Amino acid sequence: MADATMGTPASAQRPALFLRNATGLVKSWSTFDAFVYSFWSVNLITLGLYGMSFVYTVPDGQALAAILIFGVLTTFLVITYAMLVSVMPRTGGDYAWQSRVLGGGLGFVLSITGWWFTLFLWAPIYANILVVQFFSPLAYTLGWSNVSTFFTSQNGIFVACLIVLAFVSVVVTMGMETYARIQKVCFWIGLGGLVVVIGLLAFASQSDFQNAYNREATSLFGAPANAYQATIDAASKTYAGHDFGFFAFGPLFLLMPWLAFYLLWPNWGATLYGEVRGAKDIRKPFWSMFWGLWVTVALVAVVVLLIAKTMGWNFYQSANAAYWNSLFAVQGAAAPPVPIWPYPVMFAGWLVDNHLFQALLIIVMGLWFFGWAGTLFLSSTRVIFAAAFDRVLPAWAANISAKRRVPYGSLVLMIVPSIVISAIYAYRPSFTSVFLDATAVLALTFLATVVAAIILPWRRKDLYDASPVANYKIGGIPAITIVGVITAGFLLWMLYQWSFNPDNLYGTSFQKTPNSVIYFVATYIVAVVIYVAARIVRSRQGIDLRRIHHEIPVE
Amino acid sequence: MPKVFFATDLHGSEVCWKKFLNSARFYGADVLICGGDMTGKAIVPIVSENGHYSVTLSGESQQVPAEQVAEVEATIRRRGYYPLQMTVERLHELDQNPDKRAECFQEVMLAGVDRWMKMAAEKLRGSGIRCFVCPGNDDEMEVDDVVRRAELVELGEGRVVEIDGFSMISTGWSNPTPWKTHREDSEEQLGERIERMAAQVPDPSRAIFNLHCPPFKSGLDEAPAIDADLRLLHGGRALRPVGSTAVRAAIEKHQPLLSLHGHIHESKGAIKIGKTLSINPGSAYEEGMLMGAIIQLDPKKGIKSYQLVNG
Numbered sequence: 001m002a003d004a005t006m007g008t009p010a011s012a013q014r015p016a017l018f019l020r021n022a023t024g025l026v027k028s029w030s031t032f033d034a035f036v037y038s039f040w041s042v043n044l045i046t047l048g049l050y051g052m053s054f055v056y057t058v059p060d061g062q063a064l065a066a067i068l069i070f071g072v073l074t075t076f077l078v079i080t081y082a083m084l085v086s087v088m089p090r091t092g093g094d095y096a097w098q099s100r101v102l103g104g105g106l107g108f109v110l111s112i113t114g115w116w117f118t119l120f121l122w123a124p125i126y127a128n129i130l131v132v133q134f135f136s137p138l139a140y141t142l143g144w145s146n147v148s149t150f151f152t153s154q155n156g157i158f159v160a161c162l163i164v165l166a167f168v169s170v171v172v173t174m175g176m177e178t179y180a181r182i183q184k185v186c187f188w189i190g191l192g193g194l195v196v197v198i199g200l201l202a203f204a205s206q207s208d209f210q211n212a213y214n215r216e217a218t219s220l221f222g223a224p225a226n227a228y229q230a231t232i233d234a235a236s237k238t239y240a241g242h243d244f245g246f247f248a249f250g251p252l253f254l255l256m257p258w259l260a261f262y263l264l265w266p267n268w269g270a271t272l273y274g275e276v277r278g279a280k281d282i283r284k285p286f287w288s289m290f291w292g293l294w295v296t297v298a299l300v301a302v303v304v305l306l307i308a309k310t311m312g313w314n315f316y317q318s319a320n321a322a323y324w325n326s327l328f329a330v331q332g333a334a335a336p337p338v339p340i341w342p343y344p345v346m347f348a349g350w351l352v353d354n355h356l357f358q359a360l361l362i363i364v365m366g367l368w369f370f371g372w373a374g375t376l377f378l379s380s381t382r383v384i385f386a387a388a389f390d391r392v393l394p395a396w397a398a399n400i401s402a403k404r405r406v407p408y409g410s411l412v413l414m415i416v417p418s419i420v421i422s423a424i425y426a427y428r429p430s431f432t433s434v435f436l437d438a439t440a441v442l443a444l445t446f447l448a449t450v451v452a453a454i455i456l457p458w459r460r461k462d463l464y465d466a467s468p469v470a471n472y473k474i475g476g477i478p479a480i481t482i483v484g485v486i487t488a489g490f491l492l493w494m495l496y497q498w499s500f501n502p503d504n505l506y507g508t509s510f511q512k513t514p515n516s517v518i519y520f521v522a523t524y525i526v527a528v529v530i531y532v533a534a535r536i537v538r539s540r541q542g543i544d545l546r547r548i549h550h551e552i553p554v555e
Numbered sequence: 556m557p558k559v560f561f562a563t564d565l566h567g568s569e570v571c572w573k574k575f576l577n578s579a580r581f582y583g584a585d586v587l588i589c590g591g592d593m594t595g596k597a598i599v600p601i602v603s604e605n606g607h608y609s610v611t612l613s614g615e616s617q618q619v620p621a622e623q624v625a626e627v628e629a630t631i632r633r634r635g636y637y638p639l640q641m642t643v644e645r646l647h648e649l650d651q652n653p654d655k656r657a658e659c660f661q662e663v664m665l666a667g668v669d670r671w672m673k674m675a676a677e678k679l680r681g682s683g684i685r686c687f688v689c690p691g692n693d694d695e696m697e698v699d700d701v702v703r704r705a706e707l708v709e710l711g712e713g714r715v716v717e718i719d720g721f722s723m724i725s726t727g728w729s730n731p732t733p734w735k736t737h738r739e740d741s742e743e744q745l746g747e748r749i750e751r752m753a754a755q756v757p758d759p760s761r762a763i764f765n766l767h768c769p770p771f772k773s774g775l776d777e778a779p780a781i782d783a784d785l786r787l788l789h790g791g792r793a794l795r796p797v798g799s800t801a802v803r804a805a806i807e808k809h810q811p812l813l814s815l816h817g818h819i820h821e822s823k824g825a826i827k828i829g830k831t832l833s834i835n836p837g838s839a840y841e842e843g844m845l846m847g848a849i850i851q852l853d854p855k856k857g858i859k860s861y862q863l864v865n866g
Contacts, residue, residue, distance in 0.1 A: 014602075014643075014650070015600065015646065015649075016599070016611030017597050017611070017636070018659075020596060021734045021735060022596040023693050023729075024819075024820060029790050033789050035790075087842075088839070089841070089842070175794070176789070176794060177788070177795060180790075181789075288790065389825060398774070398824060398826070400826070403772075405772055405796065466633050468612075468613035542860045543861075543862045547862075547864060550581075552574040552577050552578050554570055554573045554577070
């Protein structure tokens with residue numbers, strides 16, 4: 001039943017491989033499909049605009065240059081992950097890589113904190129994005145200001161978290177195949193909306209925008225005349241202003257931890273299914289992640305330039321400063337005349353004097369949220385499954401219902417703590433800093449994976465030597481090690497800034513935010529306790545967890 | 556109190572087979588069960604020309620002198636492919652003639668299985684370890700004869716075998732696949748095939764169903780979604796249940812103590828279907844890693860413990 005040949009060596013048109021018909025041999029996927037997935041992970045609108053709204057905290061940081069440099073540095077992360085996929089193609093994911101290279105205990109603690117415990121924090125963050133980019137602007141545009149007000153109340157914040165958790169649960173229940181179809185629809189319609197936003201900003205002048213802003217600020221929010229200038233004035237109490245053309249090298253790097261909020265995730269879900277032959281196909285994960293990252297970087301650059309041209313960079317940053325500083329009760333902060341989060345999509349919509357059009361634009365751009373948020377717990381459920389199969393977690397954690405294939409065990413483990421954390425987020429504002437650390441802990445998880453990649457050629461020589469990656473060396477040093485060291489340096493820089501920035505620029509410095517330190521130390525302690533308890537319990541059952549990853553001798 | 560080590564879907568990886576044979580000592584197992592799909596999926600030609608050898612592996616073409624060919628062959632075997640030295644003329648013949656290619660595949664596969672059986676004899680002789688092999692849907696029917704002739708490996712297919720007071724039935728046949736492989740049945744036929752063996756099992760609570768194909772919608776049968784042209788859908792990230800309804804029905808009806816499966820490499824897991832513990836240890840043969848399951852059976856408790864390992 002041999003019926004296929006494959007491959008073309010450089011020397012001549014001749015087959016490099018004869019394949020026979022066998023189960024599981026598939027043709028490669030469309031790079032575009034994989035790109036869409038990666039593109040959603042570094043979501044330009046939901047995460048991107050939200051993350052960009054904090055850039056004002058580094059007044060001398062040139063956003064455009066910082067975005068491009070971040071793109072270059074994150075490319076090393078993409079290469080590192082693509083190489084790991086190449087070495088361990090179908091047992092991929094941070095948990096598997098870390099466990100197999102660093103050891104089962106360390107792999108469990110680092111992955112479970114990053115992909116399980118920290119994801120609890122992302123539910124409220126997603127909820128906040130849903131409120132500020134969808135519910136609030138839509139409600140104000142349709143004249144339902146009481147709806148918007150509700151979502152700023154503690155109960156409203158909690159309800160928004162429950163909506164996100166319900167949505168994510170539905171997606172997990174329906175499965176990735178159905179959701180992937182929904183994502184495709186959201187992608188194309190959302191992209192259409194983005195083209196409209198870009199077109200509006202491109203063809204309007206700054207005076208057009210000022211007039212539109214002043215008109216809608218009065219119409220929708222009852223703001224006094226010249227709300228544009230009033231916004232800048234409100235921010236001036238706590239924000240010195242920024243000239244878009246100003247460039248200084250040092251502050252660029254202080255912007256990196258903010259940009260990480262949305263640009264650090266092209267490797268999200270960097271796993272590979274299906275048995276696809278040939279190195280070219282193995283390279284596809286790289287290209288899908290690469291283009292997911294760089295198309296977003298390019299689009300962010302376009303959006304930033306258009307904001308600077310049409311809205312005025314100083315105005316946009318002032319609007320962000322006025323909003324966040326007022327919300328965080330920064331000393332001396334004044335309330336902005338337009339009291340909601342400065343959503344560039346809503347502002348662009350205001351260039352058309354029609355509330356129905358404005359509402360439609362917000363709804364269409366809301367698809368960037370609904371096509372993206374569904375995968376929130378996808379990696380978490382995988383890690384929980386893997387830990388349950390390794391007998392570190394109880395077997396029920398990997399249970400799925402027979403009829404609808406709902407992974408109810410892992411869902412319970414994600415949803416119940418997320419509800420508790422969401423309640424803390426809604427009703428205990430003093431814990432805000434904990435949520436700001438959500439990016440940092442995932443970066444720490446990535447760092448552990450990158451360290452695994454760096455030492456892979458020595459620690460798992462067998463796997464490394466058998467992989468195509470072994471062919472790539474620079475000056476005799478494995479390329480995966482060199483690329484990994486660069487990536488590690490980049491991640492360490494950001495982790496240092498998150499943890500020790502003397503000005504508490506990111507709201508996460510250890511010396512200023514004891515709550516977040518306590519929370520994260522506690523999560524690592526809980527992870528260690530779970531692992532140690534599992535070792536003891538399983539040992540009594542005659543199961544030695546240490547042998548999960550011990551390699552059997554070949555000879 | 557037998558301790559069983561189960562691995563499956565080695566697909567020609569000689570490293571994995573060697574590890575499988577060594578796993579008995581490594582894990583202290585008394586019984587080894589190889590769940591099927593032993594034979595490889597690809598031949599990598601090593602072409603002799605102009606005094607050197609040309610080979611392309613993972614997209615990288617290289618030319619090696621004769622003294623390095625053995626090393627290259629070992630690397631190819633490690634990845635689960637069959638290395639085959641040939642002339643340029645033979646290469647073109649295999650490329651253009653599907654019948655010749657099929658014949659060549661059968662030769663190298665049967666030779667490979669025969670070599671593995673000899674390795675097993677060397678490794679297991681005098682150890683008292685029982686070793687069962689049950690060829691899977693990707694293995695040609697002729698593989699059974701090679702296993703039957705083996706000195707210390709027992710063929711499982713279609714039989715009820717006794718293992719220290721436990722009964723094991725085995726089949727490598729699967730429900731239909733898009734690849735139209737060697738051992739595929741309709742769900743109805745597969746159900747009958749299993750039932751013929753299950754009817755001979757004296758006590759299901761002490762039975763092992765070694766069925767290559769996993770039960771439908773069990774979580775052990777999630778394969779990448781593909782289209783009619785075998786192209787991965789949705790960036791290769793969407794999974795679909797492809798297990799057998801007949802296998803599921805047999806497990807639900809007879810409620811054996813343990814069911815062992817493979818077939819779907821990505822779908823590693825252990826779940827309960829009623830009273831039955833169903834395991835698919837997964838496969839990462841192309842990495843040279845032996846994914847397996849250690850099951851400690853107990854005359855009173857049935858299953859004392861189990862563990863999935865990556866050896």
